[in-house]
Amino acid sequence: KRIYDLKKKNQELEKFKFVLDYKIKELKRAIEPxxxxxxxxKTQIKEMDRELELFHKSNAQLDLLIGEQRQRINALQRAIASHRQLLSDQQTGVRRFRCDLHECVRHLQTPKDLALHVAQLYNKYVASDDGAGGVGSGAAAGSDVEAEIQLEYARQKxxxxxxxxxxxxxHAVDAQAQQQENLRATSDNMLLxxxxxxLRGGLTAAKNNLQMERATLATAALGPRKASGSAHGLAAALQQAGGDPDTLIARQRAEIEELRRVVKALEEKLVNGGSKPGEVLPPIGRAVDG
Structure with missing residues (x-):
């Protein structure tokens, strides 16, 4: 019986072993990915470590470059400051020299004072820069300056x-040109x-012609009146028109138009068969009397 139990346990253990082997295989398959x-x-981490190391190296190199550039910038700034100071000193010296030179120019008409001030300028701006050599050759330099002053004075003169x-x-050419311009302007003014x-004479003649034409028109318009009347009638008509020939002409034109309308009406009635009994014709005398 014990052997049977052991065999049974052995079979169960084999079953467990089979199950465990299966589970182990599944776990291995699950663990493998x-x-x-x-x-x-791990490979990516190694690559990232290498990249990080490269970045550290590049940062170190960049830090070195930045340090060098800062040193260069500082050196350039110091050089610029020194150049600015030098330029400022030179500009100050130039301004001083200009002031002294203007002071010398004030004595341009007096050669002695001019020579004295030029010698002072030379001693101030040239001899001081030459040092001991300039002091040793002061007399020769003074004579040279005097000669240069005389030459400059002659050149300026x-x-x-x-x-x-x-x-x-x-000035002579300009005066002659101005005189010619004045003569030309005078001749142009005379022509104008x-x-x-x-033009004034032509305008006066045109006005006279216009008045004569108006008088002629007035006379022509008053022709029928002359045939039936006399010169007294013309004077009376002008007096009624206020002495204005234009008003008289306008009235005569109105009368002519009214007469034309009357004549046209009579012609139409004649064409239609004459006037009917008891019909009154248009008054002609009213149109003529105005």
Whole structure:
């Protein structure tokens, strides 16, 4: 019986072993992808470590470059500051020299004072820069400066004389041109005055012709009145019109138009068979009397 129990347990253990082997195989199959993922992640981590190391190296190099650039910038700033200071000093010296030079120019008409001030300028701006050598050759430098001053004075005098001559010639040419321009303007004014007088005469003649034409029209319009009346009738008509021939002409034109309408009406009645008994014709005398 014990052997039977042992065999039975052995069979059960074999069953458990089979089940456990199956589970182990499944677990191995489940663990294998994760192990692969872990291996891949380890590989990625190694690559990232290498990249990080490269980044650290590049950052260190960049830090070195930045330090060098900062040193260069600081050196350039110091150089710029020194150049600015030098430029400011030079500009100050130039301004001082200009002031002293203007002071010398004030004595341009007095050669002695001019020579004295130029010598002072030389001693101030040239001899001071030469040092001991300049002090040793002071007399020779003074004579050279005197000669240069005389030459400069002669050159300035010659230049001013030439300038005066050029200005005189230019003034003469300008005066002659101005005189010719004045003569031309005077002749143009005379021509314009003649043209204005001619135009005024033409305007007066045109006004006279217009008045004569108006009088002629008035006379022509008053022709029928002359045939039936006399010159006294014309004077009376002008007096009724207020002495204005235009008003008289307008009235005569109105009378002519009214007469034309009357004649046309009579012609139409004649065409239609004459006037009917008891019919009154248009008054002609009213149109004539106005």
């Amino acid at each position: 994760r192990e692969n993922e872990i291996a891949d992640m 010659q230049y001013l004389e030439k300038s005066v001559q050029v200005l005189k010639r230019k 005055i003649r043209e204005i007088n001619d």
